[in-house]
Amino acid sequence: MRVWSKALVGGVAIALAVSGCAGSSGDSPSTSSQAPSGPREITVWLMNGSAPKGLLDSLNKEFESTHKDVKVKYEEQQWNGIQDKLTTALASNDAPDLIEIGNTQAPKFASEGVLEDVTADADSFNGANWLPSLKDSGSWDGKQYAVPFYAANREVLYRKDLFEKAGITTPPKSRQEWLDAITKLKAANASDPEFQALYLPGQNWYTLASFIWDEGGDIAKKDGTKFTASLSTPEAKAGLEFYKQLVDASGTKAPKDADEQTPEQAGIYAQGHVAMMIALPWEVATAAKSDPSIKDKTSAFPIPSKTAGKTAPVFQGGSDLAIPANSKDKDLAKDYLKLITSDKYQAEFAKAGMIPGTSKDVSALEADPVNAAMAAASKNGHALPATPGWATVEAGQNPLKDMLTAYLTGAKQIDAATKDADDALNKAFSGS
């Protein structure tokens, strides 16, 4: 009996050790208590690095001046761990009133019915000008649960001086011209053993998505709310083959089993031996931290399409805004949304180098060549499959990354690699 009870204590001790891994579902974040009746408060959660500070200050001021006795409680959130934090916040009785969610996380929240349905209010949120890719990510089963906020997409950053040296006068406008430019760059820099015409790590799957869409394929086919992975289609395979062709032709020394973050590609670009990389506009600033002179040497062009003169479709990453179902001040949240989605404030996003989510005016981006290339490509922006399973794909083991590495290293043939990726994606979509 004594041994048994002691063993039980031991068992409980292990249970705790193990439950340490699972414990995050229990605790709720420490938001302050509800404001007393009378003066009201609206809690707004935006992400670190999203809306520029100046914009928020004037926006909050305008909101408070038009709403007597209402205080805006603005809280900046960190991307790291935001999904778990949102989960607990949405479940609490004191949920925030307006939240920003990454567009690939949006379907997960939309499909679970934890967000307010805003289909009927679309018009008051500048609905006619919504960015289609972000609109898709915020809708589920024909209803709109999240409103576009802002977006960005990748482009090819290139070194003007190295292009000049290689005798390339205009940026490539088709895949063939792109490959020709690589050949010329390699020839002009043959004396530099560390030279890479294009830095392209094996797992830059956003770029792969571009190529697949350009071929007319897609990552998954949609049927109502059901998605089926379609990487085994001839179009998707052609996209994957072009990726490999580009990796082989460019002589990139980037790892085949890592993405553009490990090691951070902007740091490699800043070392001066890389002529091009597929990146977001603000990676120029990251590179300039190591070498300030690189900013003036860098320009950009949209990822070229296989059809000459067109730009390839691009994945549009960004954010949506949503009202949690548990919010106590939905009316105020809607008023706030109306304000932030208005042309006046959306123009500020373009000035800050982002594609506005509820405005078609991107003229502010055109002043800077790096931003202009993004704006040009943005007209052909695409969304990832808007299924709750996608959050799982990005949170962990992304089958597209595994497929790329397996195919590029020769571990799997194209048929096996695409089939395995389809199976893994379908498993994630099925939600178990």
Place this chain on the structure above:
Amino acid sequence: MTTTVDTARSAGTPPPAARPGARRRARRPLADVAVPYLMMLPAVVLIVALLGWPAIQVLLISFRKLDLGELVKGKVVWVGFDNYTNVLSDPGFWEIGLRTVLFTAGAVVATLLLGLGIALLMRHLSRWVRIVLQVSLVLAWATPIIATTTVFQWIFDQQYGILNKTLVKLGFDSFQGHSWFSTGGDVLIVIGLLVVWQAVPFIAFTLYAGLIGTSKDLYEAVALDGAGGWQAFRAVSWPAVKPLLTMVTFLSVLWDFKVIAQVWAMRQGGPDGGSTTLPVLLYLRGIAASHFGIASAVAVLMLIVLVAITWRYMRLLIRSPETEL
């Protein structure tokens, strides 16, 4: 309240009934009997509230469907063994389970051998060398897990890693651009090295503490009897470290079995899921996908595996007088 008292007993105090003086107890006033338990009560309540309750919650949640929607709306949906059938019917679970057990075994054995070796070495080193070694151990131990993991990632990096560069400089040209992460097994070996590197200091210090308890006279005595190094170790050192070794084995198994930060940070359980262990599976299937019922089911299954592996050690711990609390 009876459960509380039971736990209090099992936490280490021998039950009064087992004492020879038990017969006299009946005559002692009730207050005398109650006071020790009352004094323990706050601690016991805390332990049960902070440790016992979450554990029971995990068990209960494992029988519920608890996704994001249920969590937010506060719905309680019982699904019986559905979560368990879901997890166990996946052939990947068994593969991952076996991989986790093998990884744990490898890491624990390597940690213990190295720790014991260093503990013995420390006894024979001169004072200054020993201090340098001890400081190095403490530093290795004190470095945050993620910092160490990042350093290891850099060391083993394919293009820019110092390991490949050094090997090439030494003349092993085939290591130019060699990938140390090309298969799941390779990744787990690197993670294992990292885990062992972080775990050895504690083990070494604990065993060393056991060793300094033995008097130098004993070693001199066996040396006079003509014992060599190995015999001295068996006759003097081994009895001194054995109970500690039992305890640190038990602890190491627990730690290494549930290690997740290093595994996740290194390659997110890749390539192609090849280095996924049970805690990673729990995170992916449960937390990342917001299926908290499934997460709890995996946690309970991990607990069962752990109890199965450590059953013998737990009995040893409970029975051996040296570790009596």
